[in-house]
Amino acid sequence: MPMIEMREALNQALKEEMTRDEKVFILGEEVAEFNGAYKVTKGLLDHFGPKRVIDTPISESGFTGLAVGAAMMGLRPVVEFMSFNFSLVAIDQIISNAAKMYYMSGGLYNIPMVMRGPNGAGPRVSSQHSHNMESVYAHFPGLHVMAPSTPADAKGMLKAAIRCNDPVIFLENELAYNLKEEVPEGDYIIPIGKGDIKRQGTDVTIIAWSRMMSLAKTAAEELAKEGLNVELLDPRTLKPLDMPLIAESVKKTNRVVVVEEGHYFSSLGAQVAESIYTDLFDYLDSPIARVCQSENPMPYAANLEAATLPSVEKIIRAAKQVTYRN
Amino acid sequence: MASVKKEMQSLSKEKMVEILEKMLVIRNFEEASIKAYQQKKIAGFLHTYIGQEAVGVGTLAHKLPQDSVVTTYRCHGLALALGMPAKEGMAELFGKVTGCARGKGGSMHFFSKPHNFLGGHGIVGGQFGIGIGAAFKSNYDEDNAVSFIFFGDGATVQGTLHETMNLASLWDLPAIFICEDNQYGMGTANARAIANTDIASKAEAYGMKGYTFNGMDLNEVHGRMGDIVKEVRATRRPVLVHMKTYRYTGHSVSDAGLYRTKEEVDTYKLKDPIIAVSREMIENKMITEEEFKAMQKKAKAGIQEALDFAEESPEPPLEELTRHVFMDDVGNA
Ligand SMILES: Cc1ncc(C[n+]2csc(CCOP(=O)(O)OP(=O)(O)O)c2C)c(N)n1
Ligand SMILES: [Mg+2]
Numbered sequence: 001m002p003m004i005e006m007r008e009a010l011n012q013a014l015k016e017e018m019t020r021d022e023k024v025f026i027l028g029e030e031v032a033e034f035n036g037a038y039k040v041t042k043g044l045l046d047h048f049g050p051k052r053v054i055d056t057p058i059s060e061s062g063f064t065g066l067a068v069g070a071a072m073m074g075l076r077p078v079v080e081f082m083s084f085n086f087s088l089v090a091i092d093q094i095i096s097n098a099a100k101m102y103y104m105s106g107g108l109y110n111i112p113m114v115m116r117g118p119n120g121a122g123p124r125v126s127s128q129h130s131h132n133m134e135s136v137y138a139h140f141p142g143l144h145v146m147a148p149s150t151p152a153d154a155k156g157m158l159k160a161a162i163r164c165n166d167p168v169i170f171l172e173n174e175l176a177y178n179l180k181e182e183v184p185e186g187d188y189i190i191p192i193g194k195g196d197i198k199r200q201g202t203d204v205t206i207i208a209w210s211r212m213m214s215l216a217k218t219a220a221e222e223l224a225k226e227g228l229n230v231e232l233l234d235p236r237t238l239k240p241l242d243m244p245l246i247a248e249s250v251k252k253t254n255r256v257v258v259v260e261e262g263h264y265f266s267s268l269g270a271q272v273a274e275s276i277y278t279d280l281f282d283y284l285d286s287p288i289a290r291v292c293q294s295e296n297p298m299p300y301a302a303n304l305e306a307a308t309l310p311s312v313e314k315i316i317r318a319a320k321q322v323t324y325r326n
Numbered sequence: 327m328a329s330v331k332k333e334m335q336s337l338s339k340e341k342m343v344e345i346l347e348k349m350l351v352i353r354n355f356e357e358a359s360i361k362a363y364q365q366k367k368i369a370g371f372l373h374t375y376i377g378q379e380a381v382g383v384g385t386l387a388h389k390l391p392q393d394s395v396v397t398t399y400r401c402h403g404l405a406l407a408l409g410m411p412a413k414e415g416m417a418e419l420f421g422k423v424t425g426c427a428r429g430k431g432g433s434m435h436f437f438s439k440p441h442n443f444l445g446g447h448g449i450v451g452g453q454f455g456i457g458i459g460a461a462f463k464s465n466y467d468e469d470n471a472v473s474f475i476f477f478g479d480g481a482t483v484q485g486t487l488h489e490t491m492n493l494a495s496l497w498d499l500p501a502i503f504i505c506e507d508n509q510y511g512m513g514t515a516n517a518r519a520i521a522n523t524d525i526a527s528k529a530e531a532y533g534m535k536g537y538t539f540n541g542m543d544l545n546e547v548h549g550r551m552g553d554i555v556k557e558v559r560a561t562r563r564p565v566l567v568h569m570k571t572y573r574y575t576g577h578s579v580s581d582a583g584l585y586r587t588k589e590e591v592d593t594y595k596l597k598d599p600i601i602a603v604s605r606e607m608i609e610n611k612m613i614t615e616e617e618f619k620a621m622q623k624k625a626k627a628g629i630q631e632a633l634d635f636a637e638e639s640p641e642p643p644l645e646e647l648t649r650h651v652f653m654d655d656v657g658n659a
Contacts (some may be wrong), residue, residue: 025466051466057496062489065455069473073394073443073463096449097456105445106428107436108648141651154441165653192656240656 009146009151010040010116010172013158014078016187018048021076024162027063028080028086028117037082037304038118038177064090064115068097071113078162081117084133084171091136098167099142114161116170119147120211120261121309123175127297132262134209137169138239138271144192145238147171149213150264152183153236156190164192171238173211195242196323197249201231204319205249207272208259209234212310219315228323238268246272247280254285255322259315264292290316337548339612343621345387348598349379350625352403355412356481358629359402359419359433363579365608367637368419372433377542377574377597380599381506382407382546385609388555389478392469394442394460396453397476399434400506401446404476408441410558412632429642430650442471450511451484453477454503458490458564461499465562472500472558480511482525488532493533494564501564502554507540513585517551541569541598545606572597611630 007094018024025048028195030037032045032055056063060081081087083311087094091153094115103108121130138145145261146161146168148154161168198213199220213234220230233249235242250256256276260269273288291310299305320326337345356374363372375382378400389395390574397404410426418425419433427437434448441608444460447453456490457475464471481487482505494501505525508617509516516523526536539550547569558565572594583591607613613621 057492059489059493062455062458062493065486065490066459066493067455068468069396069444069456069461070463071441071459072456073460073464075463092449092452093455096452097447101445102432102653103429103433103650105650106426106430107446107653108427108437108439110653144656156476164656168451192654256466311427 001184003180004151004183005177006151006154006172006179007038007040008205009082009155009179010158010213011042011161013043013155013162014041014044014046016053017159017162018044022079023074023076025052025054025075026078026080027056027067028303029056029058031055031080031228034037036080038174038175060086060090061093061201064093065097067113068093068101069113071111072101072109074285076112076162078114078116081115083122083129083174084117085121085129085131087115087133088131089115093138094143095140099140102166103142106288109160110165111167112165113167114158115167116158117172117176118174119171120173121298124300124302124305125298126127126300130298132260132293134171134238135262135267138268142167143239144168145171146192146236147210147238148236149210149234151174151179151181152192152197155183156188157236159187160189160192163189168192171210176211176214179214190236193237193240193242195233195235195237195245197231198234199230199232201229201253203229203253204255204257204323205231205233206247206259206319207235209236209238210261212261215310215312216315218312219319222312222316223319228319228325230319241272241275243275243279250280250285254283256288257291257318257322258288258314259291259310261310262291262293264295267292286322286324289317289322291318336417341387341611342607345383345474345548346600346603347621348383348407349544349603350621350630351628352379352383352406353600354385354625354629355402355406355415355632358633359416360575360579362419362633363526368433370432371399372419372579373577374398374575375400375596376572377598378506378508378571379403380544380547381541381569381571383484384544385504385551389474389489390471392442392471393474394444394471395474395476396444396457396460397446398450398478398481399446399448399451399503400478401436401556404654405436405438405443408438410441410443412628413635416632416636417639420636420639421641422636423642423646424635424639428646430646432448451477451481454486454490458494458499458501460500461564462497464500465550469558472555474504476504478511479505479507479509479516479525480514480519481530483520491529491532491564491566493535498562499564500558500562502558503565503566505566505568507568508571509570510577510585511629512577513581515585525568526566534564534566536566536568536582538568541571542594544599544603547601556590
């Protein structure tokens with residue numbers, strides 16, 4: 001299998017799906033002539049032409065709304081947000097229109113649409129360019145939320161998202177775009193709602209997604225040296241959660257750490273923990289530990305930024321906490 | 327007035343009867359819905375189209391099957407003008423499963439697939455993107471459709487209008503932006519909310535054409551919109567249309583109307599499009615007084631049937647609660 005970067009894996013998914021279905025098109029800021037702010041759409045303009053690879057003005061609300069209307073009329077838009085921070089400008093289109101349309105029209109108008117782009121903290125960009133949006137979008141019925149942690153997952157998951165007949169929020173990560181791994185060639189799908197065990201273990205389950213899985217992998221290696229055998233579970237799709245997979249793992253390890261890059265309060269990680277407490281309380285040998293972003297806007301200063309974000313050390317500490325080690 | 331008369335004479339009796347019938351259906355539907363609301367058969371918000379019928383009916387007379395329409399929560403009139411059966415609308419208002427959105431949308435969210443009616447929408451300015459999206463699709467598929475985007479005067483100061491006019495003009499989208507200026511956004515008169523109340527002039531900022539005319543005059547609406555729709559279909563250039571109209575009833579049924587005088591309302595009632603059109607048709611011997619009375623009766627009877635249908639229809643079964651959240655079953659959800 002060829003080793004490719006996350007951005008290339010996403011690019012392959014887009015190219016293959018656009019080739020397969022001519023109703024699929026992509027629009028967003030700098031996606032065409034500039035080849036994408038993070039080069040995910042590199043070469044697509046040359047290959048498919050300006051009808052299907054469309055540079056938009058800086059009008060997130062306008063072009064996201066356009067995509068909803070186009071989807072209602074039978075097209076399959078892929079919207080790229082230069083970053084998910086900017087999706088906030090379009091949030092009414094995403095929630096009031098894309099998420100609610102199929103239901104409030106009594107099943108007349110579904111919205112086959114993917115909204116994708118980098119989510120979460122970029123390096124040293126302070127407070128307005130570092131939001132984690134998964135908890136916000138996962139809150140509203142009508143949206144699926146996906147967040148791949150590896151290039152191979154990214155490709156199969158994006159293909160599934162594009163083929164889905166409902167709106168999908170597809171969260172990538174700026175710091176993961178150059179993550180390089182083996183990616184299968186050609187057509188394969190990773191279905192929406194299917195998680196994955198990234199490392200088999202017996203002592204504690206660490207649940208993490210997107211870039212946090214990379215941190216968790218490092219933490220697991222460190223902990224292995226100390227004799228702690230960590231199971232790593234990547235839900236991949238954040239909504240709907242793969243509860244059967246989570247249950248299987250928790251029943252085996254009886255101890256859980258949930259890691260997320262976003263804030264502590266009212267969050268997706270809180271939901272994961274709640275679901276485990278509700279469904280699997282009797283299998284837990286210790287309270288669930290959560291590793292999150294601290295409850296402050298992202299600061300610029302290097303030391304404060306590091307203190308705000310989850311880290312390998314924080315994950316290790318949490319794993320020790322739930323296994324009563326020190 | 328001369329041009330207006332000409333418009334009427336250029337239309338066949340058949341077409342004029344159809345137009346008058348549609349306006350009567352809308353008027354009767356809305357009056358019946360207010361009554362049903364007072365009887366607590368309908369709840370939530372109820373925004374009626376009474377007074378604005380000429381705008382919707384005169385405009386949508388030019389809609390071809392491939393064209394699409396999107397509007398605000400004040401959506402009953404347009405749905406009926408498109409030909410949605412009144413009983414589907416009334417059942418929706420009653421929250422019944424036989425409604426156009428299976429009782430899940432209610433008064434503000436009428437939809438119809440056969441008419442490409444992309445909905446009534448509850449967020450002021452939220453529907454513009456949908457409208458230009460439909461126009462985008464038309465260019466993508468080269469199907470020669472145009473997109474009718476209706477909105478209130480209050481929405482002209484939402485950013486979405488300006489973003490979408492820019493996009494539509496930039497990309498040559500066949501979108502017809504239609505401002506139904508009933509002169510108020512809830513209780514706020516235009517002059518208190520809009521810095522420049524010459525709404526059509528905003529088109530120029532985006533390199534589009536703008537048109538202004540009297541939305542109370544069916545003949546004027548029909549005539550002018552006929553030309554405009556033809557123009558947009560041919561040129562694929564968006565336009566902004568500003569029609570002055572008036573709503574006789576409150577913003578919604580809960581509006582006491584303290585922000586305007588009875589005299590003002592009465593002035594507009596004198597220009598009522600249904601009275602004007604029926605009188606002209608009778609004067610021009612297109613129909614007789616008796617035929618008009620029969621039309622009124624027929625419209626009323628049709629709405630009574632719709633009321634009965636809505637009343638007798640079942641509520642949505644509880645399975646409907648979680649149906650249509652998603653089209654695809656991905657499991658786990
Ligand atoms: C974004 C948003 N803000 C406020 C409201 C509440 N609201 C509903 S209708 C309305 C007035 C809109 O007036 P206009 O656009 O002129 O339409 P009309 O009701 O007169 O047809 C307001 C303020 C809303 N629905 N959406
Ligand atoms: Mg108004």
